[in-house]
Amino acid sequence: MKQKFAVILLGVIGLTGSLPGWSMPEIQVNGLFGGSAVLVINGKQHLLKQGQTSPEGVTLLESNSQQAVLLVDGKRLSLGLSDRISASFHAAEKAEVRIPRAENGHYYVSGYINGRPVDFMVDTGASAVAMNMHDAQRLGVNFRRGIKGNASTAGGIVNTYHVDLDKLTIGNITVHQVRSTVVIGNFPAQVLLGNSFLSQIEMSEEAGVLVMRKKY
Known part of the structure; x- marks a missing residue:
């Protein structure tokens, strides 16, 4: 039986248009699966199923092998296979896949x-x-x-x-x-x-x- 695994992602994007005083947690996608996702939020790893909310207030609305749809402080965000979101933009040191x-x-x-x-x-x-x-x-x-x-x-x-x-x-x-x-x-x-x-x-x-x- 074929098995599908989503890559662990370390690409970086910036967030624009944030409301004043709204602090975006740093969110990194470490795995994407049908109905669940592995997220690292402010340095802590969580396995969330659809509908679950992390202690940091990040809710996983939908997930498949291509993207995770999150709800963060009332904002709906979609993270694809090369995305990482944080409060400020910074460049990745080197493209990496796990x-x-x-x-x-x-x-x-x-x-x-x-x-x-x-x-x-x-x-x-x-x-x-x-x-x-x-x-x-x-x-x-x-x-x-x-x-x-x-x-x-x-x-x-x-x-x-x-x-x-x-x-x-x-x-x-x-x-x-x-x-x-x-x-x-x-x-x-x-x-x-x-x-x-x-x-x-x-490779290592x-x-x-x-x-x-x-x-x-």
Whole structure:
């Protein structure tokens, strides 16, 4: 069964148009799920379900894998996959994404290929981002204009195409011209986030959490 995990987010945005005397708590989205969200509010982490309110007065109205809708001091706020809100604007030191490890030991993360949503499995053993022909067609990847080749799988030798993806985005990290392999057939069942992307970022593991950072 596929598992979906939202990335932990450290992007930063500023808040404008606040009322005089209204103090916005610092809110950071650490996880987005259907019907719940992990929020860090003024440095304290909370797992809120829809309708619940944190001790700081932040209410989670709605949540899915793409965004959380919050009610803060009567104001309705939507936080997307790269958003963090605080009382004052400050720039992030470095783009960073944190991915919790799934029960099966793998890391799963949602992202975008050429602006279209896709669910990845992180695979450090894959030389390139890899997908089957059906995922490529869904994502608008014109693989038949790429370089034809073949690969050995458990089911035998399969035909492949090598093509560069214009843009691949995970959280607030974007890499351009990412080499990919498109397999003719149904393998792999899930798009693999391979080393053609991973080699262009910094990676480390902290207590079961995979940390990705932009190099520059």
